[in-house]
Amino acid sequence: MKKIMIIDGGPRKNFNTASMLQKFAEGAMSVGNEIEVKTVRLYNLDYKGCMSCMACKIKGKASNVCKFKDALTPILEEIAQADGLVLGSPIYFGQITGQMQAFLERLAFPWLSYNDYSMTAPKKMPVVLMETMNGLPDNNNSQGYGPMEYCITNALGEPEHINAYNTYQVKSYDRFELAGFSEEAKRQWRDEHWEEDLQKAYDAGKRMAEKMA
Numbered sequence: 001m002k003k004i005m006i007i008d009g010g011p012r013k014n015f016n017t018a019s020m021l022q023k024f025a026e027g028a029m030s031v032g033n034e035i036e037v038k039t040v041r042l043y044n045l046d047y048k049g050c051m052s053c054m055a056c057k058i059k060g061k062a063s064n065v066c067k068f069k070d071a072l073t074p075i076l077e078e079i080a081q082a083d084g085l086v087l088g089s090p091i092y093f094g095q096i097t098g099q100m101q102a103f104l105e106r107l108a109f110p111w112l113s114y115n116d117y118s119m120t121a122p123k124k125m126p127v128v129l130m131e132t133m134n135g136l137p138d139n140n141n142s143q144g145y146g147p148m149e150y151c152i153t154n155a156l157g158e159p160e161h162i163n164a165y166n167t168y169q170v171k172s173y174d175r176f177e178l179a180g181f182s183e184e185a186k187r188q189w190r191d192e193h194w195e196e197d198l199q200k201a202y203d204a205g206k207r208m209a210e211k212m213a
Contacts, residue, residue: 002083002212004028004205005075006039009089009100013041016132016167020201021088024128024162027205028084035209040075042099047072049102056110064122066106076107080122084208085156087145088130090167094141096131101148108151121155126208130201132164134181140165162204164197166190 006025010017018041025037047070055067065080066073079085087104089096096104111119129149133142144161145152152159166189170176173183 001034001036002209003036003038003078003081004084004086004208004212005079005082006037006086007075007088007100007103008039008041008043009087009097009103010132011043011090011097011099016164017088017090017130020130020132020162020164020198021086023198023201024086024088024130024205027202027207028209030202030206031209031213034213037205038078042097042103045071045075047102047106050105050109057114064110064120066110068106072103072106079107082125083212084126086128086130086205086208088132089145091131091133091135091140091142091144094143096145104145104148104151108148108155111151111155119151119154124157126211127152127156127159128162128204128208129159130162130164132167134167134169135165137163137165160204162197162200165193167194 006021008018008021012018021039025039028035028037051068053068056063066076087100089100111121113120129145131142131144133140135142149159166186168186168190169178173181
C-alpha cells in the first residue's frame with residue numbers, strides 16, 4: 001500500500017489550511033483503498049527545531065533521518081518511508097509558521113552532506129507545498145517555504161504549489177480590531193474563489209494518488 005503524509009503547519013483545526021489539506025486527503029482517498037493518507041498536525045506535537053546535536057553526521061553512522069528523540073522522531077521516520085508528502089501552512093509575516101520551519105529544519109538537515117553539499121533524502125517522492133494567506137495573487141508578501149524549497153526540490157523532487165489567497169482570518173470581523181480589511185470584499189472573494197481553492201486541493205490529492213496507484 002502506498003502512503004501519503006500530510007503535514008499541517010497551521011494552528012487552527014478547522015480553518016483555511018486544515019480545510020485545504022482535508023480536501024487534498026479526500027481527493028487522494030477517492031482513488032481507492034490502495035492509498036493510505038495520514039495527516040499530522042504540528043501544533044499537537046511537543047518538539048523543537050534542529051538541536052545541532054550532529055548525530056546525523058557521525059562518521060560511520062551518518063543518517064538522512066534526524067536522530068534527535070522527541071515527539072517528531074516517529075513522524076520523520078514515517079516520512080522517510082512514505083510515497084508522497086504534502087506540506088501546508090498559513091503565511092504569517094510573509095513566511096510559513098514557526099512550527100513548519102522547525103519541522104523542516106529537522107526534516108532537511110540530515111539530507112545535507114557537508115562532504116559535497118549534496119541533498120539526499122531516503123527516497124524521492126512527489127511533494128505538494130500549500131499556502132493560505134491574506135494577500136492577493138498579484139499583491140502579497142509571501143516568501144513561501146523560502147530556502148527550504150530548494151532543499152525539498154533537490155532531495156525529493158520539484159514540488160507542486162497550491163495557494164489560497166485573500167482568505168478569511170476570522171469568522172466575524174465585527175468582533176476584532178481588523179478595520180484594515182473590508183469584510184464585504186473578503187466575503188465576495190471567498191464566495192467567488194474558496195470552493196475553487198478547495199477543488200484545486202482535492203484535484204491535487206487525486207493526481208498524486210493516481211500516480212502512485
